[in-house]
Amino acid sequence: MSEIPAPITNWFAAKGWSIxxxxxxxxxxxxxxxxxxxxPTGGGKTMAGFLPSLADLADGNHQGLHTLYVSPLKALAADIKRNLRTPVEDIGLPIRIEDRTGDTSATQKxxxxADPPHILLTTPESLALLTSYEDAPHMFAGLRRVVVDEIHALAESKRGDQLMLALARLQxxxxxxRRVGLSATVEDPAEIARFLARHPDPCEILLADPGPDPDISMLxxxxxxxxxxxxxxYAVPAVLDQIRRHKTTLIFHNTRAQAEIFFHNLWLANDEGLPIGIHHGSLDRVQRERVEAAMVRGExxxxxxxGSLDLGIDWGDVDLVIQIGAPKNVKRLVQRIGRANHRYNAPSKALLVPANRFEVVxxxxxxxxxxxxxxxxxxxxxxxxxxxxQHILIAACAGGFQADVLFAEMTTAGPYAALSRAEFDACLDFCATGGYALRAYDRWQRLLQRPDGRWQLRDPRSAQxxxxxxGTIQNTDTLKVRLRRNRGGKPLGEIEEGFAxxxxxxxxxxxxxxxxxxxGMRDMTVEVTRRADRKPKIATFMGTKFATSTQLSARILNMxxxxxxxxxxxxTADWLALQRQISRLPEQGRLLIESFPxxxxxxVCFYGFAGRNAMQTLGLLLTKRMEEMGLNPLGFVATDYAILIWGLDALADPAPLFHIDSLRDGLDQWLAGNAVMKRTFRASATIAGLIERNQGGQRKTGRQATFSSDILYDTLLKYDPDHLMLGITREEAMRGxxxxGRIEELIARVGDRIDLVRLDRVTPLAAPLFLEVGKVPVKGSAEERLLAEESARLLSVAGVLG
Known part of the structure; x- marks a missing residue:
């Protein structure tokens, strides 16, 4: 089709718009x-992605599913459905548009x-489920296009890997x-293009006019x-003032707990009663939808x-975005800024609010x-x-497969282009038997090979x-929170099982x-009453603490x-100048270590700038090495940029601490029986199908799942240490x-350029670390020595030794 159909161009003209x-x-x-x-956000990406589909379907001749739209968010799929129906209904196009997510009724699914719409809007999980049915070839028979929205967000997680395997099946x-990817924030277009395309086919990259730069500053x-x-x-009064000055403001936080605290403080200061809502993933769906609807109505x-509102829901009346706390990642900040002035060629306005002194930098x-x-x-x-x-098991549910054909198909997915046949065969053997240590148990004997070589489910009933x-989303185990005497009512939301x-x-x-x-607790539900006159504890919610990116850390060091x-x-400038006067400032390519009583x-303070997870791990490894060197560490605390360790003896030579082989050996010993490995094993084993969280419509509690996965982990570690799932667990833990990898990058970047500065007092840059929460004690010889010295002192005071 060489020309856009006249009814579509006429609709644009009637709206006063140009294509x-x-x-x-x-x-x-x-x-x-x-x-x-x-x-850019607001630049009509969605219409660009759907325009060929609307033109194809305008004549009403296509039967069945034509275009599949995949989004990372259910709310975004619903928003696109609402926005796409407007031109379709205005123009009078004979197009049926439906969504299919976890909220869709079983009857409609x-x-x-049996009778798919012309355009189906869905999520990676729902698409994977659709490909698991034997009638998938019927449903997708007429499929022409797939539109993957916010592809940068999917490319960063296992959901994207699962989606690419599903697209390989559809291909x-x-x-x-035809495949289309849409995004406003891509740091490496060529890499995302390789991710999207059917390997080894090329993918065209189209760069739109980026529009005006955002109006962004610190508050x-x-x-x-x-x-x-x-x-x-401290910033609540200033934020309230900005809310008064603007029509609609989105106030982003990096964690759900921080969002709850800030919302509470904002309401306490909101004497004018301005209508302000809260939205995050642990709130009940009905409450989230109520806030979304109120936003659309401009109320x-x-x-x-x-992050529940990071992606492109089209709320055009938002004229200000405020980011509370350092963004940790420039791409995420740009995505959030784009939520303001969601219009083509209109600059977005955003303000940054550092939570503490270092975050100013x-x-x-x-x-x-x-x-x-x-x-x-x-x-x-x-x-x-x-x-x-998981994808092998999905293929078995869909009627079985020939191993050679499935392997060839999987390697057309960008993330699996380098997959070896040996790796595939090991995964197939695991899916079929559970692996060497588990093949004696019937429950893990899931696949069998027919005489013609085709693999199928051993028991067809296991497909359900x-x-x-x-799915690949591994939520922290949560419990519903409900008002007491309102058991039939809607829950308020969820809190983590550990916090409960x-x-x-x-x-x-x-x-x-x-x-x-x-x-109290009743039927795995947290029962509460409203209480507005008490200072609350801080609930913990599932949701990641972001680590500062490598590139942003490099910019800080350059500054x-x-x-x-x-x-x-x-x-802040005075603070940094004082640090330079008393000690030094950290430098790119060198490692600054301060030692002081x-x-x-x-x-001793190590300024590594390797991100929160890596610095936490490095703190554990360094204290272990210091213990071995007789330095008697007592504890440590880590942030994105530094580790503070305290103990009984001063550090004289830091070089032996940073031998990469010693750190790697220490990591192996630490990981062997560590909770990190068991937690990672549980997540990967659930994705791989070794552990089933859902059985017969019932979901195991977190404690039940942890108990069974811990037994499995210990069994495999003892009897089958080379088991596939243990190898996967180690890979996931090392990069998660x-x-x-960030520790290795730090040591490679620094080499032997380590500067130990001995001082007689706390330095300005180290001072905030004394106020950090999350201090980790070290149990070892230092504790024993302190106990012995205190016992001797008490005995001396009592006159026993004198």
Whole structure:
């Protein structure tokens, strides 16, 4: 089709709009096997992705499913459905549009398989489930296009790996399938293009006009930020003032707990009663949808939120974004900034609010990166094998497979292009038998090979159990929170099981901006009453603490090398100048270590700038090495940029601490029986199908799942240490919670350029670390020595030794 149909162009003209150049370019490239469009938020990316589909379907001749739209968020799929129906209904196009997510009724899902709509909007999990049915070839028979929205977000997680395997399956069913990826924030377009395309086919990259630079700055506040902490309570009056001045403000936080605290403090200061909502993933779906609907109607002046609103829901009335706390990642900041002025060629307005003194520096580094159009991102690793195992089981549910054919199909998925046949065969053997140590148990004998070589389910009834456990999202185990005497009512939200276990009747905590009082547990539900007159505990919610990116850390170190800092507020510039006067500032390519006495103990501070997970791991490894060297460490605390260790003896020579082989050996010993490995094993084993969280419509509690996975882990470690799942677990731990790669990068970057500065007092840069929460004690010889010295002192005082 060479021209956009007249009814569509007439609709644009009637609206007073013109078709953007990148929208027309996408239409002209409709026949390309794969196209990646990078266009600014509000630039009509979605219409660009759907324009060829609307043109194809305008004549009403296509039967069945034509276009599949995949989004990382259910809310985004619903938003796109609402926005896409407007032109379809206005123009009178004969197109049926439906969504299919976890919220879709079972009746509608069944009907969609038999009679699919022309355009189906879904998520990676729902698509994987659809490919697991034997009638998938019927449902996808007429599929022409797949549109993957916010592809950068999917490419960063296992959900994206699962999606690419599902697209490989669809490409086998529909060889002429065209793929489209949409994003506003891509740091490496070529890499995302390789991720999207059918390997080894090329993917065209289309760059739209980026539009005007955002209007972004730091918020001026009357009060200085504190030395430590993440709540930014000091900025509440200034934030309220900005809410008054703007029509609608989104206030982003990095964690759900911080969002709850800030929302609570904002309400306490909100004397005018401005309508302000809260939105995050642990709140009940009904409450989230209520906030979303109120935003669409323009009834809210502000929403305190987390990553649940990072992606492209189209709320055009948002005219200000405020980021509370350092963004940790430039790409995430750009994504959030784009939520303001969600219109083409309109600059987004955003303000950054550092939560503490050090975050002032980090926020300034992020601002400079945004202005320089430099995004960050870690390089993608190979596709994880636990997702591959799940896909093998999905293929078995769909009627079985020939191993050679499935292997060839999987290697057309970008993340698995380098998959070896030996790796595939090991995963297939695991899916079929459970592996050497488990093959004697019937429950893990899941696949069998027929005489013709085709693999199929050993018991067809197991397909239902496998389908119930499809997905890669591993939420922290949570419990519903419900008002007492309202058991049939909607829950307020969820809290983590571990936090619930710490509560005793009478304790209060925040959820959904309300203070509630814990009354007890009934039927795995936390029962509460409303209580507004008590200071609440801080509930913990599932949700990741972001680590500062490598690129942003490098910018901070480069900033330290400047002779002065006119771009920083005076209090922060003075703080850095004092650090330089008393000690030194950390440098790129060198490792600064400070040693000083404080409060009767020796302290040593390592400025590694490797991100929170890596610095936490390095703290554990360094204290272990110091224990072996007789330095008697007592504990440590870690942040994104430094580790503070305290103990009984001063550090004289730091070089032996950083031998990479010794650190790696120490890591292996530490990981062997560590909770990190068991936690990682549970997540990967669930994805790979070894552990079933859902059985017969019932979900195991976190404790039940942990108990069974811990037994499995210990069994495999003892009897089959080379088991596939233990290898997968180690890979996942090393690049996830442990992040050893960032430690290796740090040591390679620094080499032997280690500067130990001995001082007689705490330094300005080290001072905030004394206020950090999450201190980790070290149990070892230092504790024994202190006990012996204290016993001797007490005996001496009592006259026993004298």
């Amino acid at each position: 953007h150049p990148h929208q027309r370019a996408m239409f002209e490239r409709a026949a390309a096997p794969a196209t990646l469009l990078i266009a 069944k009907r969609q398989r 086998t069913l529909c060889p002429d399938l 001026d506040t009357a009060e200085m930020p504190p030395w430590s902490g993440g709540g930014a309570a 809210l002046r502000a929403v305190v939120c987390t 980090e926020c300034m580094a992020a601002l400079e990166a945004v202005k320089a159009h430099e995004l960050d991102g870690e390089p993608r690793g190979r596709g994880p094998r636990d997702v591959l195992c 159990r496998i389908r119930q456990n499809i 276990a710490s509560l005793t009747p009478g304790d209060t905590f925040l959820i959904g901006g309300q203070i509630v009082r814990y009354e 330290f090398s400047q002779p002065d800092w006119p771009q920083l507020p005076g209090h 404080h409060d009767g103990l020796e302290h 919670l442990v992040d050893f």
